[in-house]
Structure formats: C-alpha cells, structure tokens
Amino acid sequence: MRPLKRYIPQETARRLSLYLRSLKMLDQKKKAVASSGDITRFLNVSSVQFRKDLSYFGGFGKRGVGYEVRLLTKEIEKILGTDAVRRIALVGVGKLGSALLSYTGFPEFNLQIVAAFDADPDKIGKIKRGFKIESISRLREVIKKEGIETAILSVPVESAQKVAHELAKCGVRAILNFAPVNLTLPKDVFVSNVDMASELEGLIYKLKRSKV
Amino acid sequence: MRPLKRYIPQETARRLSLYLRSLKMLDQKKKAVASSGDITRFLNVSSVQFRKDLSYFGGFGKRGVGYEVRLLTKEIEKILGTDAVRRIALVGVGKLGSALLSYTGFPEFNLQIVAAFDADPDKIGKIKRGFKIESISRLREVIKKEGIETAILSVPVESAQKVAHELAKCGVRAILNFAPVNLTLPKDVFVSNVDMASELEGLIYKLKRSKV
Numbered sequence: 001m002r003p004l005k006r007y008i009p010q011e012t013a014r015r016l017s018l019y020l021r022s023l024k025m026l027d028q029k030k031k032a033v034a035s036s037g038d039i040t041r042f043l044n045v046s047s048v049q050f051r052k053d054l055s056y057f058g059g060f061g062k063r064g065v066g067y068e069v070r071l072l073t074k075e076i077e078k079i080l081g082t083d084a085v086r087r088i089a090l091v092g093v094g095k096l097g098s099a100l101l102s103y104t105g106f107p108e109f110n111l112q113i114v115a116a117f118d119a120d121p122d123k124i125g126k127i128k129r130g131f132k133i134e135s136i137s138r139l140r141e142v143i144k145k146e147g148i149e150t151a152i153l154s155v156p157v158e159s160a161q162k163v164a165h166e167l168a169k170c171g172v173r174a175i176l177n178f179a180p181v182n183l184t185l186p187k188d189v190f191v192s193n194v195d196m197a198s199e200l201e202g203l204i205y206k207l208k209r210s211k212v
Numbered sequence: 213m214r215p216l217k218r219y220i221p222q223e224t225a226r227r228l229s230l231y232l233r234s235l236k237m238l239d240q241k242k243k244a245v246a247s248s249g250d251i252t253r254f255l256n257v258s259s260v261q262f263r264k265d266l267s268y269f270g271g272f273g274k275r276g277v278g279y280e281v282r283l284l285t286k287e288i289e290k291i292l293g294t295d296a297v298r299r300i301a302l303v304g305v306g307k308l309g310s311a312l313l314s315y316t317g318f319p320e321f322n323l324q325i326v327a328a329f330d331a332d333p334d335k336i337g338k339i340k341r342g343f344k345i346e347s348i349s350r351l352r353e354v355i356k357k358e359g360i361e362t363a364i365l366s367v368p369v370e371s372a373q374k375v376a377h378e379l380a381k382c383g384v385r386a387i388l389n390f391a392p393v394n395l396t397l398p399k400d401v402f403v404s405n406v407d408m409a410s411e412l413e414g415l416i417y418k419l420k421r422s423k424v
Binding site for chain 2: 008010013014016017018020021022025041042043044079080081082086094095096098099100102103104105109111149150156157158159160161173174175176180181182183184188190191192193194195196197198199200201202203204205206207208209210
C-alpha cells in the first residue's frame, strides 16, 4: 500500500520508529507474522494506538491473521524514509564524537558515516575508530563531493552555532545536534537534539533534590 | 551563598547545566571573572534569564564586576548535586552500551562508571573498553557492594522495562534510559530518556517529508 502524501504528526512518526524496531526484533526471532499485541508488547503503546497509527497509511494487517513482519517493516521504512542508505558527516571528534564514531548501530538506521571533521590540527589527518579525520576547512568540498545532507554535530558548545550555520550553507538539511545549545538555523534545516549532558545533570539534580 | 531549599523548575535546572558547561569552558580559557554576557554568549540564553535563574539561589555576582568563574562553578555544582562523584552502573553492553563505555566525558559530570552488566554469556567475564562485564544475575550484589544509585540503561527495547524494574528493586534511584520505550517505575525512581534512535529517525523522516 502506498503511503498517502499527508501530514503525519511527529508523535506518530516517533511511534512508527518504535514499531520498526519491534518488527526488526521479531524478524530476528524468525517470526514471519505478528499480531498488533506482539509488535507493541514491550513499547508501552496500546494495540489500539498501533492500529490507529497505521490507519494513517491505509492499514496493512488482516483482521484475525496479523501483520507480515517483513512487509510491514519495509512499508514503515518507506514512510519514515529510512529505506535508502543515507551518507552522513560527523563534525567534532572530541570525547562524544569519538564515542559516536565507535557506535556500530548506525547501519540499523540505514545511516553510514562517510566523513569525520575536526578543527584541532593535532587530530586532522589521523585515523580514529577507522575514520580519517578531515579538517573542518574542507567541510564544503567533502560534503558536496560525498552528497551529504545529514550531519551529526558533536562540537563544543561554543562552536556549535557557528559550525551548524556553516553546515547549512554547505547544503546540509538535517542535523543531529549533541551540543547543549538551541541552534538558530534557516527553517529548511531540520534539527534534532540529543542532549545527553543535560539529561544526565537533570537526573542527578532530581536525585539530589529528593534527598534534601 | 547557601542554596535555598526550594523547588527549582526543571527548565531552570537545565539552564544551570548549560551555565556550568560555559563556566568550565571559561575556566579552561583562564578567565577568572566573567560577565553574564560572557557566560551566556553561546547558549542562546539571555543575560536577563541568566540573572533570573541565579536569583533563585540569592544571586552571586557583583554589579559592574561580574562573576568569579570558579566560585560560581562550585555553587552551581552544589545546587545541581554534581559536586560529589557518583558511581554508576551501565547495563547492556551492546552497540550503544559499548560506545557509551568508550565515552570519556563522564568524569566531567563527576560520574564514574564502576560496573558494566550484560545478559549474553558470550560477553560475561570479557573486558570491554577497560571494563569487566558482569552477569546481570549479579546486579543486586554488585549494586549493593558498590553503593550504586544511578544507572545507564542500554539494553534492547524488549528487556528495558524488566531490567529497569530490577534496577529499582536493587535500590537504583535514577536511570538514564537509552532504550526507546517509556519506562513504568515507582515514583521515587527518576528517569531521563535519551532516545538517539528516535531522534535520528524523526530527523530523517522530516528530511524525507520536505521533499515529497
């Protein structure tokens, strides 16, 4: 079934990601057909919500039969746009950037890091976790050459805005930002924030407060 | 100045984390005294907001002089509870867990991973990124022995709820959850979610949608 070209609420897209992960897990367990209950079991999402979410796209399951795991996986990947491999750049090979370079889970999202950049002359040209670190001065050149539209931003907080702006100027359209700062960018550049630092500190603060 | 024992809004706590990082950066640059403008420059937070946030605790700066960087750092750390080293456990040494074990930035938050757990017999007993991987069956024993109250949860989505519940039973009071699932836990257990996977997928989805 072809996805309807209509607006999907962000929360629905988020849940579709969850279903996708659940489906991949079921596939790993050699399950060919699954019920809505099987798919939502570990997600704290109800079967009703699941069916409602899928109904945005016309619905895929057969009543009383269930969902074909691989077929539904493919359909949701198409909807989410994760069906084609995307080449991404990682900018900022500090502590967090290095850990991200060592993260082997990106291919599961059909993401492939193809370039890593840093501004530190001591790092440029070195190999880190299998990636050759490029000078940030080559950002435009490499991004154009590699056809990169998506970037991971893991530079220090004081450079984040400047580098993000530069990425946008080079044609990057989506940034996964790990710097704890609200980036100001043109409207056609999408930003998602993963602020591990603030989440950690927020958690510790709640822990402390509970003991006061 | 002693922090007043009163409720601080979550958003304020979050901004305090940002100020802290900015202050540490200024200290690295050997700046002893800084203005509110210096501290907020790269944060997309106004000086007015900064002063308002500090006013919760009585205010620290001197008008026309500025803030003593190290003093303010210490005070904010005290407020946030990051002034003492916390021993944490990492549970789930898969792709993401391994990357997190290789992240060398935790000490900056006064966090120290002291134990890593997994359920996979092939991993148990092995050394990964300098950590010996313990069997998850030893969770209670090790957590008690090490006095651990905080855990990083990086297990697969289907085990997350069960393991989180187990952690809570062992006395863990704060969980940084990387599994893309909403955990249901007793009210006295704090959870922060870092859902890199969904953020990534959400970003790609927005990118795709913009081209339809």
